[in-house]
Amino acid sequence: MNTKYIDLIDQSFDFPQPEFELQDKTLQFHGIDLMELVEQYGAPLKFTYLPQISNNIQRAKTWFSDAFKKHDYKGKYNYCYCTKSSHFKHVLEEALRNDIHIETSSAFDLDIVKSLKKAGKITNDTYVLSNGFKREQYILNVAELINSGHKNCIPIIDNYEELDLLSQEINKKFNVGIRIASEEEPKFEFYTSRLGIGYKNIVPFYKNQIQDNKQVELKMLHFFINTGIRDNAYYWNELAKCLKVYTSLKKICPTLDSLNIGGGFPIKNSLAFDFDYAYMVDEIVNQIKTVCDEEGVDTPNIFTEFGSFTVGESGGAIYEVLYQKQQNDREKWNMINSSFITTLPDTWAINKRFIMLPINRWNDSYERVLLGGLTCDSDDYYNSEQHVNAIYLPKYSKDKPLYIGFFNTGAYQETIGGFGGLQHCLIPSPKHILIQRNGNGDLTTEIFAEQQKSEDLLNILGYGSTEKVEAQTKFEKINYN
Template structure:
């Protein structure tokens, strides 16, 4: 009978795949023996395969280069990395080694930019596109960077006040972009994105606040929708609406020369994943050229801001199955030695699914199970993935250890999970004040914790110098692992 786990995979998917293969009865990921990784470091374990970051960047550059050549497209392509996906220094170092640019979303991002500039990883020629809703600290950090000579720092205007706020703090001329407030799919709870300025208001906004301001030049129009880049009527309709705004602006604004189509490339979340990236890039470039030719305006430089696509497929998490609980005649719960809520929060917060595979015991028979985390929260579970609302794993055996891996988890999990005190978009944890009564019943207050500072988060992210002992220990461990794998 074909009742082994390897049989299930062979019957359900094309396997092996470029990043996954079975060798010596254990799963290998990009030729890395994952059981050796577990034996070396233990589990639970998270890992980042840095070469995949460069691999995806170069793939995207090739797709756009091919499309530009095919359609004789006049313009440049600029690949930006959306830093909120993962701010860690090792991620930025790897990404920036590919001659790319970055997109920021909050004040502390600009402190990271300064740290990277000091190391020579970023230069004044690197585009720093500053998105997001901007208040005092973010405005002042953008202004400081531009005032120090980084003219390729381009704030993307998100609301009507930002032009005046930036003009007050930036000494000379500066360039800006405008973000379009895209209309959401009908299934959303709201009709229009809270980010950016509405389609109908962009041209009047340019005429009233930018054209009349001698310090400001409009360089870029920014377009992004929450559902990402998909081959469906909704995406193409929104892109065409964006292009109509772009061409209308271009006719009255000669300095406008760039279109930022944001991020949104999906990443592989199943062994059955099928997305034609090259076709989508080809068609996007084609549509932009068609509309610009029809309106008789120059084709724009194209910027993208890929975040999850850049870093997502580099990450993984490995857990050990501790125990199996049979709660009724149908449901078997395999308990992992960690928590989904804390280590893979997207599975809990937005019901996101990742590729999940056992690391070992592929030639054992399998069973249907649910996966439970260690917390006492009833939502700390994972119950579906590529097997259509079911999880199949090698049968639990208390005498045979079973390890499972979640793959392509490299985007957002650490910040949303609060790694070391990180928060999403590096928004600092606020000051915490305790209110208490004294013996006389009078109220008093005291500060329990101050608001996080930039240096607190930069230290967690790896932008502080490491000791010689740490570097030596890291090198020895890496040598040991390389020899074993």
């Protein structure tokens, strides 16, 4: 009988897959022996496999290069990384190795830009696209960057006041973009995005505020779909409307030469994931060229803003199953030694789906379970709603430790979870490991952050670093590993 966990996976999915395989009965991720990682660093554990960031950037560049050649597309392609997906230095430095540009969302993002410039990681030729609703500090930081000579810093106008605010602080000629307020999918609670300027108002806005303004040149139209790039009627309809605005604007604005098709690619969230990236890129390029040719305008340079696609598939989290609770005749709860709310907050907030697989015991029989976190919050769980399908894992055994991994978790989870700060129920943030490959292709690891200690949390709470409170001693004795 095929009753082992490996049999279940073989019957349900194509396995092994490019990033997943078994060796010595344990799971490998991009050639990383995950049980070896657990044995060295313990669990709970978070890790970032940095080479995957470069891998995905290069994949996207290849898709666009191939599409440009196929359609004889005249224009340049510029890959931008959305810093909001993960602001960490190791992520930005890995991404910037690939001759890319960046998109910012807030005032403090530009402090990161200044730090990267000082370190020589970016130059004045690097595009810095500044999105989002801008007020005093963000305006001042954009102005400081442009005034210092960063010619390719392009603030993307989000509302009718921003241009005047920028003009008051910038002391030279500068370029801008305009963001389209796209219409959201019918399932949304609102009809039009709060970000940007409505389709019908963009040409009048250009005529009223930019056309005769000697200080400003319009270079870019920014098109963003909240649900990302998908092969569905909604996406193609919104792209067609965007191209209509672009060609109308281009006819009266000769400086306009770039189209930013913001809104990211999906990332793999199950072993059954199937998305034809190359087809989507090819069709987007084809649509842009076709419409521009029909309207008799030059094809624009194409910018993309990929955040989750850039960094998401580099991340992972590993937990140990501490205990199993049989709550009724049907439901078995496997309790992990951390919290979903604090370490994978999107599973709790938006039912985000991640790939979940056991690290070891693939040759054992399996059972259907629910997964529960350590907090005393009833929402701290992961089940079939987040996972697409029912969750099956090797059968719990008190004498045989079981480790499980969540993969492609590299985007947003640290910033939404409040990395380094307070966590729900004071559950500590786990240790975080960076994984790289050296010049010989061998894996190297380093500790980016140790697991939080009780004194870290007590300091934030105002109890002070020198107080030897009894609660601290008790807290440190808790075995989270």
